[in-house]
Amino acid sequence: MNDLIFGISGLPVFSNQRKLNYAAGIAYLKSIGLDAMELLFVRNVNVTDNNKDAIVQASQEHDIYLSAHGSHYTNLNADDKTKQDQSMARIIAAAEGLSKAGGRSLIFHPGYYLQDSADETYHTIRDNLLKLPAGSIDYRLETTGKGTQFGTLQELVALCREVDTCKLCIDFAHIHARENGSLRSYEDFAGILQYVLDHLGRAALDDLHIHMGGIRYNAKGEIAHLPVLDSDFNYKSCLQAIKDFQVKGCIIAEGPLVEQDALLLKNTYAKL
Numbered sequence: 542m543n544d545l546i547f548g549i550s551g552l553p554v555f556s557n558q559r560k561l562n563y564a565a566g567i568a569y570l571k572s573i574g575l576d577a578m579e580l581l582f583v584r585n586v587n588v589t590d591n592n593k594d595a596i597v598q599a600s601q602e603h604d605i606y607l608s609a610h611g612s613h614y615t616n617l618n619a620d621d622k623t624k625q626d627q628s629m630a631r632i633i634a635a636a637e638g639l640s641k642a643g644g645r646s647l648i649f650h651p652g653y654y655l656q657d658s659a660d661e662t663y664h665t666i667r668d669n670l671l672k673l674p675a676g677s678i679d680y681r682l683e684t685t686g687k688g689t690q691f692g693t694l695q696e697l698v699a700l701c702r703e704v705d706t707c708k709l710c711i712d713f714a715h716i717h718a719r720e721n722g723s724l725r726s727y728e729d730f731a732g733i734l735q736y737v738l739d740h741l742g743r744a745a746l747d748d749l750h751i752h753m754g755g756i757r758y759n760a761k762g763e764i765a766h767l768p769v770l771d772s773d774f775n776y777k778s779c780l781q782a783i784k785d786f787q788v789k790g791c792i793i794a795e796g797p798l799v800e801q802d803a804l805l806l807k808n809t810y811a812k813l
């Protein structure tokens with residue numbers, strides 16, 4: 542991408558007062574100065590033949606970048622092969638829904654370790670990812686917030702090197718929570734970006750998908766998303782590292798105050 546843009550996960554909070562659908566939400570985002578929206582397919586693929594044209598039209602008219610977040614019911618390492626296949630089907634259905642809306646990046650959490658070793662889990666998930674159809678959609682593997690969930694930065698970077706259709710989604714809040722509050726200083730954030738640069742090359746930083754937000758956590762990891770200013774998330778150092786590494790792509794704010802946080806991040810970044 543040519544730039545670094547900022548947007549939100551799902552519909553704006555404002556839509557609680559005004560019942561916005563995706564198309565109206567997109568217009569509203571543009572009106573407040575944001576440039577991206579992550580459609581939430583976490584329960585179902587809510588782009589259909591009925592609303593797709595309005596979404597495409599709104600995103601083109603307002604120049605809004607669309608991504609989507611796939612189903613929470615995804616485990617490419619399920620014990621039961623049928624459940625792995627159902628997870629594959631959900632990912633493919635989400636990619637089709639996003640494609641109808643004119644989007645490009647489908648974000649999801651690949652699965653859980655269950656009783657398996659990290660190594661076994663990696664190989665099972667990799668073999669499934671290799672079977673996903675190639676097309677216009679990038680499958681974005683998201684760093685996860687709990688130790689029971691597959692998805693450390695190192696695991697996902699390794700998968701991105703092996704599977705051509707996969708790219709990275711760095712969720713800084715999840716990494717922070719998974720490691721019980723590990724991301725504190727500028728060096729912590731810069732270390733992550735340097736790792737991506739070293740192992741995936743400049744192309745990965747030129748087209749990176751990022752989730753950012755506050756988070757509550759304990760030794761087991763993520764508990765709940767929080768507004769950035771109510772959390773210990775060091776967003777200023779994170780954004781400074783992103784700026785210094787000249788990252789391009791999309792930053793999606795997550796949490797209870799999405800558009801407020803997205804604007805906070807955007808405005809902070811602009812002043813660096």
Ligand SMILES: [Zn+2]
Pocket residue numbers: 610649650683
């Ligand atoms: Zn996620």
